[in-house]
Amino acid sequence: MEVDGVNVRKEKDGRLVIPGEPLSVIEEFMPGPGTYVDEKRGQVKAEYVGRLHIDLKERRIAVKPVAPLRIPQVGRIVVGQVVSMDDKYAMIRFPSGKFTGFFTGVLNISMVSRRFVKSMFDVCRVGDIVRAQIVSLANGFCHLSIIGRHLGVIYANCTQCGKPLELKGGSLYCPRCMRVERRKVALGYGKFRGEFIEDSHTRKGR
Ligand SMILES: [Zn+2]
Known part of the structure; x- marks a missing residue:
């Protein structure tokens, strides 16, 4: 029902x-x-x-x-949600085991691809779920990278109608609006399973 x-x-x-x-x-x-x-x-x-x-x-x-991190560690793969962004930066929020429940990482446009990328709006949007790697904890910030095929957006909704975007021929497509949206898509987009979760104990009972 x-x-x-x-x-x-x-x-x-x-x-x-x-x-x-x-x-x-x-x-x-x-x-x-x-x-x-x-x-x-x-x-x-x-x-x-x-x-x-x-x-x-x-x-x-x-x-x-899933996979709450007690402390952010360099090298760890994390899954989180884009909470704010502009042309050059995206802030991504991850669940943590701390009492605050979250920590926030920053993704700089230079850490998106080895090639030049002009705008973060071609990479991700607020609300997207992103798989990223922690590359540095310098100056009290958690710096992220999505360079590499397995990193990037793993789930996104249409910015016009909110429907989940589908991967079609390498592009993200909204079946309702019949239009394509730009993202830096990760390998395994849309397959929202447990395999990206790095913390093995969360897989129990699956
Ligand atoms: Zn749509």
Whole structure:
């Protein structure tokens, strides 16, 4: 059964969810950690990338962050969401095991490709899910790189209508608007499985 875009069938515990994804209608479950209420639609939505956790006794739905990093470390591969950007920079938020729940990394336009890239708007957009590597922790910042075929955008919504973009012949395409959007797409785009999660203990029970 579908109610206002939310599938009210038995939700699967442990399923991977993405930020902004509707998880439940508010009548059905209480919002737990890692979720927020979309008042307009009456839905409980995921706040960050993670695994769905359903507490049937408490009627509560929550999201457990995937691969939370205690401390950012150079060399680690992380998966996060673009939260702000301009022409030359993108800020990417990752789940962390710290009490704040997040840390933020900065992606400079020079760390996108070995070739010259003019604008970050050709690389990613706010809301995109990105797989990146931590390359430096200089000056108190977590510096990221998406150079390499396996790094880049792994999930994106259409900037016009919000529908997930599909990979078609190397470009990202919105089936509703019938238009192409530019991104630096990572290998495995759209295959939102556990394999990119670097922390092996989060794979248990899959
Ligand atoms: Zn669209």
